[in-house]
Amino acid sequence: MNRQITKLAVASLILLAALIGATTYWQTWASAGLAEKQDNAIQRVAQFRIKRGLIRAADGTLLATNVRRKVNGQTLYFRRYPSRKLFAQLVGYSTQVRSRAGLEQSENAYLTSSNANLGTILNKTLDKIKGVTITGNDLILSVRPRIQRLAMSQLAGKCGAAVVMNPRTGKVYALASQPSYDPNLVEKHFDQIKAPGAPCQPAAPLLNRATDGLFTPGSTFKVVTATAALDAHKFTPESTFDDPGYCIEYGKQVSNAASPDGPVEAFGQVTFAQGLQHSINSVFCNIGKAIGAGLILDYTKKFGFYEDPPLETPANEKAASGLYHGGRLFFPPHPATQVDPGRLAFGQETLAVTPLQMAMVASTVANKGVAMEPQVLDRVVDSSGKTIVRVHPQALRRVMSRQTAGEITSMMVAAVDDGTGGAAAIPGIQVAGKTGTAETGTSGINTTWFICFAPAYRPQVAVAVTLENQRGFGGTTAAPIAKQLMQAVLSPRSNK
Amino acid sequence: MSLRNRELLNLVVVGALTALGFASVYIARQSVVSTASLSYAGFFLALYLVAHLVARYAVPYADPYLLPMAALLTAIGLTEIYRIHPDDAFRQGVWIIIAVAAFAGTLLALRRDYRRLESYKYIFGLTAIGLLVLPAIPGLGTTVNGARLWIHFGSLQFQPGEIAKLCLIVFLAGYLREKREVLAQGRLKDFGPLLVIWGGAMLVLVETNDLGSALLYFGIFLAMLYVATGRLLFTAIGLSLFLAGSYFVYTQVTHVHERVTIWLHPWTDHKVYCALNGHMALRQDCGSYQLVKSLYSIASGGFGGTGLGKETISTAEGHPLIPSLNTDFIYSALAQGLGLIGISALILLFMVFVLRGMRIALLADDGFSKLVGAGLTFGFAFQTFIIVGGVLRLIPLTGITLPFVSYGGSSVVANFVLLAGLLLISNRANAPKTP
Numbered sequence: 001m002n003r004q005i006t007k008l009a010v011a012s013l014i015l016l017a018a019l020i021g022a023t024t025y026w027q028t029w030a031s032a033g034l035a036e037k038q039d040n041a042i043q044r045v046a047q048f049r050i051k052r053g054l055i056r057a058a059d060g061t062l063l064a065t066n067v068r069r070k071v072n073g074q075t076l077y078f079r080r081y082p083s084r085k086l087f088a089q090l091v092g093y094s095t096q097v098r099s100r101a102g103l104e105q106s107e108n109a110y111l112t113s114s115n116a117n118l119g120t121i122l123n124k125t126l127d128k129i130k131g132v133t134i135t136g137n138d139l140i141l142s143v144r145p146r147i148q149r150l151a152m153s154q155l156a157g158k159c160g161a162a163v164v165m166n167p168r169t170g171k172v173y174a175l176a177s178q179p180s181y182d183p184n185l186v187e188k189h190f191d192q193i194k195a196p197g198a199p200c201q202p203a204a205p206l207l208n209r210a211t212d213g214l215f216t217p218g219s220t221f222k223v224v225t226a227t228a229a230l231d232a233h234k235f236t237p238e239s240t241f242d243d244p245g246y247c248i249e250y251g252k253q254v255s256n257a258a259s260p261d262g263p264v265e266a267f268g269q270v271t272f273a274q275g276l277q278h279s280i281n282s283v284f285c286n287i288g289k290a291i292g293a294g295l296i297l298d299y300t301k302k303f304g305f306y307e308d309p310p311l312e313t314p315a316n317e318k319a320a321s322g323l324y325h326g327g328r329l330f331f332p333p334h335p336a337t338q339v340d341p342g343r344l345a346f347g348q349e350t351l352a353v354t355p356l357q358m359a360m361v362a363s364t365v366a367n368k369g370v371a372m373e374p375q376v377l378d379r380v381v382d383s384s385g386k387t388i389v390r391v392h393p394q395a396l397r398r399v400m401s402r403q404t405a406g407e408i409t410s411m412m413v414a415a416v417d418d419g420t421g422g423a424a425a426i427p428g429i430q431v432a433g434k435t436g437t438a439e440t441g442t443s444g445i446n447t448t449w450f451i452c453f454a455p456a457y458r459p460q461v462a463v464a465v466t467l468e469n470q471r472g473f474g475g476t477t478a479a480p481i482a483k484q485l486m487q488a489v490l491s492p493r494s495n496k
Numbered sequence: 497m498s499l500r501n502r503e504l505l506n507l508v509v510v511g512a513l514t515a516l517g518f519a520s521v522y523i524a525r526q527s528v529v530s531t532a533s534l535s536y537a538g539f540f541l542a543l544y545l546v547a548h549l550v551a552r553y554a555v556p557y558a559d560p561y562l563l564p565m566a567a568l569l570t571a572i573g574l575t576e577i578y579r580i581h582p583d584d585a586f587r588q589g590v591w592i593i594i595a596v597a598a599f600a601g602t603l604l605a606l607r608r609d610y611r612r613l614e615s616y617k618y619i620f621g622l623t624a625i626g627l628l629v630l631p632a633i634p635g636l637g638t639t640v641n642g643a644r645l646w647i648h649f650g651s652l653q654f655q656p657g658e659i660a661k662l663c664l665i666v667f668l669a670g671y672l673r674e675k676r677e678v679l680a681q682g683r684l685k686d687f688g689p690l691l692v693i694w695g696g697a698m699l700v701l702v703e704t705n706d707l708g709s710a711l712l713y714f715g716i717f718l719a720m721l722y723v724a725t726g727r728l729l730f731t732a733i734g735l736s737l738f739l740a741g742s743y744f745v746y747t748q749v750t751h752v753h754e755r756v757t758i759w760l761h762p763w764t765d766h767k768v769y770c771a772l773n774g775h776m777a778l779r780q781d782c783g784s785y786q787l788v789k790s791l792y793s794i795a796s797g798g799f800g801g802t803g804l805g806k807e808t809i810s811t812a813e814g815h816p817l818i819p820s821l822n823t824d825f826i827y828s829a830l831a832q833g834l835g836l837i838g839i840s841a842l843i844l845l846f847m848v849f850v851l852r853g854m855r856i857a858l859l860a861d862d863g864f865s866k867l868v869g870a871g872l873t874f875g876f877a878f879q880t881f882i883i884v885g886g887v888l889r890l891i892p893l894t895g896i897t898l899p900f901v902s903y904g905g906s907s908v909v910a911n912f913v914l915l916a917g918l919l920l921i922s923n924r925a926n927a928p929k930t931p
Contacts, residue, residue, distance in 0.1 A: 002858050004723040005870050009854035012877035016847045019881065020840050022888035026794045027836045034795040037763075039780050041817050042792045042832075046808040071814075096811050
């Protein structure tokens, strides 16, 4: 029987060795994947022993800090958000029960010192050996509380978003989304997070409308169409059109949008530039038909549509702009037959864009045709105060020639000086802007927009404002808010 | 150095390791646990010294490594149980005392010649069946996690399957030694008993809803049949019968079906019907909750582990993050605390135990001893594989205990009796032959 016993012994050892193999798989190979799982509370709770890094605004204002508590003999660090609703969607939260959101999620590696910088690894290992609490790295953001507070108060009681950024660096000054919520409630009082009285359904206070809200761009998209037409040398600003007050598409009559001053107007003989200045749909409808949907869509891609904007917030809190079909981003393989070029040209069709993307459009024109990556992170500082990462401005790509950018800028200046965007005019400063009033399908209820930058030829600030469920127009509802935001940045106290 | 002195030396080393383990938990959780934790180490060493003295008297020539290894495994288990739930550690300590008493009793009772058990083999066989059927008796059995494995007398709970396993091994060893030549010829009519036992295992499976125990008993049977006859074909036929039977049960019994589904697809992206509460839920929040949480625990241990006592097993408010942690899932707690390095060492310890056990079976000079030795050792190895393999998602998860390590009275007692059996066989094989 000894031969059999030997074989049985070998079989038993193989069974047990398989256990070591499987354990190795879970603890090395699969470990990182499991740590990312939403329902993996162990990983999250374990990180509460780490003193997470602080999150500060550009002026040093604390946006996220820690409260130390002794629980069951362990020192744990829980998050507090002193700015409450002000930066809720951008900063997000870090909790035991509901995982993480916002920068707390996407910058978790820095905040918990698990990033791969050599110095951080060394410090963390030393802390571990010494048994000292591991301290995370601090984030310093580019957002300015004064601008953010203004944006939030202007949007208060509405559903909408505002993005304020520096067009030359891509640094974001404000990223506002209303309705908002208090991130301090997430851990224990999540059910109390509601937005009663918000004029939109669902109110979705957790949604970051600035980066993740998708809206029909309406006439603000004419900036993209104009860029395509001029940059591809299909038209010049002096090209003339005849505006009968409507445009014929597939045999159907598409009327111009009603203006704030009265019913649909017919402008008669107009130039390309006047078409943008007065936001004449029939002009853009004809431009669209002439240059084709394919060319317009190619330019949307240059502007950054069809990709997640490279902002530091989590990928699942950002949406890509573009045509949508059945709830999904849709790039038509045969645009000539699949997309109505006329409706696309003035920003209807099935276009859905984020306020951040439209701020990038304005910034690109302002920055002489070069799109900058939008950034909210300015630098990462370790626990001893040393800057370990500085986020430098990064060009995304050149979207159009300097000449095209100059031509579009003058048209946008005209739109503010003597056109649809008059409410954004600032005395003594040249403002370039474009209104947008997108139909929502419900008669009289619009999504209103304003995108702009100033000073027009030495830009310091670019703004996009979106408001949901408005009865007015972009020029009357969004433009005044955008004006205040630009003024706040341009005023001498702006470095606060 | 004599065998027993070597055993004593090993036990002292184990005692030191135990003290270290408890100290580690104590330091990590100073404000929660008391200095009483350190007295566990002393109590432990004293208890095993008693076991050693009994062994010195009853089985002087027995293998000197098995007792220290069992001591180390129980110490590791007790340390972890203490860390998870200090009150359970006290109860487990009491059970270990009872187990060591059973160990000593077995050694003393059978020290002259354990082989006389062979003549009572049918009594053992009947006892095994009786014990297995016990939980099915209404009023006596308790259903835990959908499986009827327990019986209770008042507040005392007992898992008779653990003792049934030992009885079954003794019966099989006696029966197979007697019939091995006949069986080896492979005549069709001799397969009768084989089919009867297969049917029995299936019955247990259906009755208790427990794939793990059925697999364990049947695996032990096939292994011992192979050792006795040397015919791999029998084992293959038996295995296919078992698999076919299991498949049938899988299609018929909801509980078994559920276990297999959990094993194959523990994570779902969409909500599925949750049999536990009748609502729609993600499977990781419902049926595979335990398995998934235990995998998270293992994975978070990583290469070096968090250190004993520093595992994350509950939220800051004290809500447990992994259910059944000190019984079925003690391996996942240990894997988190010890990391890949430590847990591999633990498995290696199991492997050395199995090697020593098989060596005893090899050295024994009669068929009954060889069969009992091989059966006990394989049962030990296979049980380890079934529970840890289940926790690691190698096979469907079934709730049986990790020998010597898990919290659970019947398991500890049964395993110490198993250890006594191996020592008795070893003692007889190593004893100087008197002409």
